[in-house]
Amino acid sequence: MTAPPRNETPEERQIREAAEAEAKKISDEIDERLRRERENDRKKKRPVKLLLLGQSESGKTATLKNFQLTYARREWAEERAAWRSVIFLNFVRNVNLVVEHLNGEMSDYPVVNHDDSQEDLSSRHARTLPRLKFTDEHRRLRTSLQGLIGVQLDLERRLGSASLDMRSTTVGNAAPFDPEAAGTSTGKRAGEFSIHSSNGWKTALGKFKMRTPGQGSSRAELTDGDSNGSPVATSPSGGLPGSREWEDDIGETLGTFRDEIKLVWEDSTVQEVLARRKIRLEDMPGFFINDSDRIASRNYQPTDDDVVRARLRTLGVQEYKFIFDHGRTVGQEWRIYDVGGTRSSRAAWYPYFDDGMSHAPKLMITLTFSRPTDQVSFVLLLLIHSFHFTLSPFDEKLAEDRKVNRLEDSYLLWASVCSCKLLVKAQLILFLNKCDLLQAKLQRGIRIRDSVTSYGTRINDLPTATKYFQQHFKEIARRNSPVQRPFYVHLTSVIVRTYFSSLRPSPVPGSCLLLVSSFSCPIDISSVLWFCRVCFPCICVPQRHPPGLGLVLARVPGLARVLLL
Ligand SMILES: Nc1nc2c(ncn2[C@@H]2O[C@H](COP(=O)(O)OP(=O)(O)OP(=O)(O)O)[C@@H](O)[C@H]2O)c(=O)[nH]1
Numbered sequence: 001m002t003a004p005p006r007n008e009t010p011e012e013r014q015i016r017e018a019a020e021a022e023a024k025k026i027s028d029e030i031d032e033r034l035r036r037e038r039e040n041d042r043k044k045k046r047p048v049k050l051l052l053l054g055q056s057e058s059g060k061t062a063t064l065k066n067f068q069l070t071y072a073r074r075e076w077a078e079e080r081a082a083w084r085s086v087i088f089l090n091f092v093r094n095v096n097l098v099v100e101h102l103n104g105e106m107s108d109y110p111v112v113n114h115d116d117s118q119e120d121l122s123s124r125h126a127r128t129l130p131r132l133k134f135t136d137e138h139r140r141l142r143t144s145l146q147g148l149i150g151v152q153l154d155l156e157r158r159l160g161s162a163s164l165d166m167r168s169t170t171v172g173n174a175a176p177f178d179p180e181a182a183g184t185s186t187g188k189r190a191g192e193f194s195i196h197s198s199n200g201w202k203t204a205l206g207k208f209k210m211r212t213p214g215q216g217s218s219r220a221e222l223t224d225g226d227s228n229g230s231p232v233a234t235s236p237s238g239g240l241p242g243s244r245e246w247e248d249d250i251g252e253t254l255g256t257f258r259d260e261i262k263l264v265w266e267d268s269t270v271q272e273v274l275a276r277r278k279i280r281l282e283d284m285p286g287f288f289i290n291d292s293d294r295i296a297s298r299n300y301q302p303t304d305d306d307v308v309r310a311r312l313r314t315l316g317v318q319e320y321k322f323i324f325d326h327g328r329t330v331g332q333e334w335r336i337y338d339v340g341g342t343r344s345s346r347a348a349w350y351p352y353f354d355d356g357m358s359h360a361p362k363l364m365i366t367l368t369f370s371r372p373t374d375q376v377s378f379v380l381l382l383l384i385h386s387f388h389f390t391l392s393p394f395d396e397k398l399a400e401d402r403k404v405n406r407l408e409d410s411y412l413l414w415a416s417v418c419s420c421k422l423l424v425k426a427q428l429i430l431f432l433n434k435c436d437l438l439q440a441k442l443q444r445g446i447r448i449r450d451s452v453t454s455y456g457t458r459i460n461d462l463p464t465a466t467k468y469f470q471q472h473f474k475e476i477a478r479r480n481s482p483v484q485r486p487f488y489v490h491l492t493s494v495i496v497r498t499y500f501s502s503l504r505p506s507p508v509p510g511s512c513l514l515l516v517s518s519f520s521c522p523i524d525i526s527s528v529l530w531f532c533r534v535c536f537p538c539i540c541v542p543q544r545h546p547p548g549l550g551l552v553l554a555r556v557p558g559l560a561r562v563l564l565l
């Protein structure tokens with residue numbers, strides 16, 4: 001609107017105001033039409049499909065939990081209480097493992113050798129050390145804590161097969177996309193799992209979702225707790241939400257053992273036993289023993305953080321739907337597929353892609369990424385696939401096959417995915433996860449070259465190690481991809497949300513530093529930032545950007561240039 005001219009007569013003023021009103025009306029109509037068009041576009045939009053693949057224990061479900069936690073708060077709040085029994089089970093297993101090793105050392109039993117791994121060689125060496133001195137108190141604790149074996153069995157029985165240890169599962173092939181290895185496209189070699197299986201942790205948890213009286217539904221009325229505080233919930237009976245009588249009883253039983261658990265865990269001789277046997281419980285999935293005060297109680301309810309750390313393996317392929325509720329893409333549907341990563345369950349992946357993913361919409365997101373160094377631009381995502389591997393267990397064996405080194409298995413799996421013809425149009429994003437554990441391992445003085453001879457004399461620190469592994473994965477992708485694709489890799493630590501906030505490794509070619517620019521939509525930058533924030537809570541450091549930056553940039557499509565890392 002312009003300022004009125006000087007000496008404007010009343011008639012001129014009337015004409016000017018009428019013209020301005022008319023212009024505003026037209027402008028409003030255009031805005032309204034654009035809004036309606038955007039709305040229609042949105043409705044027509046096809047879902048974005050994100051597939052989480054990777055080894056067992058690589059953190060796929062933990063990533064999914066981050067999505068849920070950030071984006072599907074209501075569903076998250078409903079499920080949170082159902083993780084209580086899983087956390088009880090994780091906790092009891094921690095304690096029983098300690099007691100098992102204490103008992104083994106007291107009785108001078110050797111460590112059970114499932115293979116000839118470095119750990120077990122070290123433990124053989126441990127038996128050459130002088131015997132530890134155990135007191136009557138150790139004997140009393142050992143006997144008393146035997147009572148927890150029954151609790152573990154009870155929880156495992158109630159939670160079903162997803163809760164069982166993997167030692168006994170059928171061993172399969174690393175390569176899920178080799179039809180020969182995967183059986184036929186009907187997935188005959190899927191072994192214990194079926195395609196689109198619903199018998200995984202979702203089902204296990206479903207058993208424990210609360211029932212609201214009179215509804216017969218598996219959903220409960222839960223209000224959202226804050227992100228990391230205690231869950232807040234309503235319960236018509238006035239009791240704690242989601243507390244089934246037997247779960248309360250288990251909490252109470254654990255409470256009666258609480259002091260003894262703490263005594264045994266904090267005992268220096270017991271710690272020496274674990275150290276000699278190379279057992280690092282703290283690094284194992286589902287470690288909760290340090291939280292005995294909170295968890296071993298009738299009143300225990302899981303926090304968000306507990307749920308992200310809880311461990312229950314995924315069986316089969318499970319689908320989750322999320323609808324965007326912010327940014328310009330409100331209403332955009334994302335479908336995230338979480339799969340079981342043990343070797344035997346990988347056979348189920350191939351027929352699943354064959355039937356489903358190859359028919360999925362091809363052009364999901366068009367983004368132009370460019371590297372700050374060379375300004376090479378290319379279209380990034382046709383179909384998003386995220387691939388998880390863990391870096392920390394370079395010296396460990398697969399839980400399902402103790403003869404196979406985890407890193408070797410990672411290489412085979414990655415090669416198989418890169419070479420898969422069904423995924424030729426999919427953009428692969430590699431997450432090298434559990435960097436926190438890798439760093440801890442290196443700080444403890446574990447040398448990579450002892451397990452990975454090709455590492456040679458490189459420096460045994462995190463930046464050098466991650467650079468080395470990234471280059472290796474990049475080379476595998478180059479050698480095995482039927483068509484050359486850009487290689488995207490991210491170092492992550494999906495359960496430690498602030499891990500990388502202080503860590504800024506120097507840019508590794510083709511990997512960490514990404515500039516997002518030039519958006520030609522269906523998905524805008526706020527969606528991308530959201531995706532990155534959720535997927536890479538530890539590397540896409542939101543604190544570095546003013547809050548709401550994504551939304552601001554979303555209003556300026558084409559101009560957005562954001563440093564993600
Ligand atoms: N310290 C650490 N623990 C992690 C990280 N990511 C996942 N975990 C933990 O590792 C365990 C295994 O993670 P999951 O997400 O269940 O693994 P998964 O890939 O879904 O495994 P499957 O379902 O068997 O295929 C869980 O207890 C997680 O909390 C990480 O970056 N750092």
Ligand SMILES: [Mg+2]
Pocket residue numbers: 060061062312313314338339340
């Ligand atoms: Mg899982």
